[in-house]
Amino acid sequence: MAREPVNVNEFQELARQALPKMYYDYYTGGAEDQHTLKENVESFRRIIIRPRILVDVSKIDMSTTILGHKTSAPIMIAPTAMHKLAHLEGEVATARGAAACDVIMGLSYMSTCTVEEVASSCNAVRFFQIYVYKRRDITALMVHRAEKNGFGAIILTADTPRLGRREADIKNKMIAPQLKNFEGLISTEYVSGGC
Template sequence: MTQLGSGQLLTAEDYRHLARDLVAPDVWDFIEGGAEEERTLAANLRAFDRIRLRPRVLADVSAVDTSVELFGTRFATPLGVAPTAYHRLVDSDGEVATARGAGAAGALFVVGMFASRTLEDIAEVSTSELWLQLYWLRRRDVMAALIRRAEQGGYGALMLTVDVPRMGRRWRDMRNGFAVGGDVAAVNIDPAVMASSHHRDAGRSALAQHAAQQFDATVTWADLAWVRAQSRLPLVLKGILTAEDAALAVEHGADAVVVSNHGGRQLDGAVASLDVLAEVVDAIGGACPVLFDGGVRRGADALAALALGARMCLLGRPPLWGLAARGADGVEGVLRTTTEELAHAMALAGRPALGALDRSAVHMSTIAGGA
């Protein structure tokens, strides 16, 4: 493949092509792969192909404002960095570089529970707000300690991933016998809790083995009260795909929800995130912000999700492509170029601010369940 220069990195996909040649094959499969036959992974991308935008004309779009506010913090872009694990697998500075890039772009960075840099080191370099993502562990003392550190480090919210009572069957990782190797580790957690994630075994994913040992599959909606008791930080629930669960999230006091199918990495055959976004927004009824992830690769994708009611779109794989390709500058580059695409699409759609986006901006007949 022809090496791309910095001037040729015009889209997130350009960063992907560059990163592909720089990342070890098993790590690339870990990043890019989905569950089983990857039907939901593909569905997330196809869902945007069914969207058509409805541009308005003769609107003053001489200035386009992409800024958005969440929990009292204003971000320059409605594109944030979704929580993903082990950034040092693709860059030696790991999440510290991601934080620098996200901060330079004025974007939210949700730090994963299995980050490969300490929460404190990440916070020290960040110039934009950080949130902390959590999984339900059987060791609640470990969760509680992370929450305390997030509070002390100035993190702005907790994001609880609620769609992983067990890890999806990710055939790529199983075939590769994927394990976290070298000096990369989830450094914020007791090594004894993470030990099995480093044990390579043919035909098995070490991460799935770790999840089976350490994740708590008994939790229910009632357990959210425990998280609430640990912190006053806003609580965001990630992994909502139905109106029923959206209503329960409101009932149990969620401060925000994320419409997400975990990037197609959990239940293969689950609905595409975009196809249920309107359903969840309607069920929430304005009670709290709705965030979105799942397949956003360009600015027009983000415009569609924002028009359907998302307050912010979280990007998972694209920031990792940027990180692998160009470190902190690559993370910033992916976020900036996609935000520039969004601003361009907003101008051509006659919507100069995010507040001007609503469902009239998209062709609803292409949305599952739409009129």
Template sequence: MGPVEPADLDSTYFEAAARARLPADIWDFMQGGSGAERTLAANRAQFEHCRLRPRTLVDVSTTDQSLTLLGSRLRTPIGIAPMAYHQLFHPEGEVATARAAGRAGAVMVAGIFASRTLEAIAEAATGPLWLQLYWLRRRDALAAVVERAEAAGFRALVLTVDAPRIGRRLRDARNGFAVPAHIRAVNLDQTLMAASHRSGQGSSGIAEHAREQFDPSLTWADLSWLRERSSLPIVLKGILTAEDARLAAEHGVDAVVVSNHGGRQLDGALPTLAALPEVVAAVPPTLPVLLDGGVRTGTDVALAIALGARAVLIGRPVLWGLAVDGEEGVARILALLKAELDDTLALLGRPRLADLDHTAVARPAGSAAPLATPTPDQCR
């Protein structure tokens, strides 16, 4: 990784630099949420309302943010969330992202709509890879992708469960956004992807494609179909309630991700940090809970882990880094977040991830004392 410039010392530099480089419609596709974008804003606001309770006179000469997750040893709890079409942001696409994740010792979740082949991503990776799935009407196509991922060495399947249809992403509709013809979801038959390349006034190719290809009849009973076709761990992404968390545990999933799709699905849904405590409380302690949505700093990572997350997944900041400087840009984003988390652990007086629990967070905002147990109104 190249030298860190003064401007690189927080992720806002990369956000501004990416916006200056990207076409307006691609920027909106990445940054936008659904509806009035209330949930998109709430994801950040929830983190900003939290206050930490530092402890003193603790030996913090050594800090440790390593962990084991689904059998993989990681150097950081900061992973890369699944996002489609990385080649929109850099010619090397997911290959560059995978290399940067490996350098950071982080897990990367590749998307089913990746713009590089699963095999090329796996060849570039030096860290664990998971594959995200949407439930397609064409189960044969879904089964084929799962088989290829397992053969390529991917270590888990992440099924997105909050997208029976695509939310009303008004920026994309206003722009008539469609995936450019030279960028393709190369791991699927192109007959399945044709609609994603069709633009139209007042609608987006992304929404049209989802209406054609996503199966809205998916239920809990269908998880057995996926289990029968792969020995890989199954992670459900898009859990926001205790009720669904309990059902996930009852159906034998291996982990869940507290996620509202980065504010891109149901506008008005709970911000992820607010939903986290009830999800954690609803599942056995042996079932890992991850979180994505709104994480922008290492302090945000510490807050999520203190409230019960085992790890977090980063979305938009990774694409900012990718747009600015490819692999090096993603590596810098991950290095910044890791350094911020390291500082937070030391200054909190909790030098290991295992030392973080709900007593590190004040409730309500600004209070000097924690509640006995974490609750969904955390940090309000």
């Protein structure tokens, strides 16, 4: 693009230009026929922000608290996987961005940086995403590590009893970075949508 992006869609185009096709497809794709992905996009399109007319907006304060943690806006960086596919510093860079904007970061269990690396990188308020695994000892260990490293809450995720078939990843023969939080605990190989 010849100019700076002015909306979210233009950031997506920048990503398409900057990332290898395999990684761009990973970030923009979904599982199976992508019905859920399409519905999520459509759901956001249906949201309408109601303008407030003739209201004093000279001093706007969007700050709030989420689970007792202060944040500059009712916005949170959701836990998303494998940031090192897009940036060499991965989730550490995301945490620094969250700290700079004074918003909460959710760290994915599928991060390419450890909870310890993210925690030591900056003073961002951090939450940690976890699934309850068949091996409860792994779940307990992950929660303990997050707590020990100052993560303020656990984001319990229960939507994936089994990972979906990510067809673009299969076609691209996707081989992603190691899932750092699981090193030494279980097989951390991630190929074609399986973990």
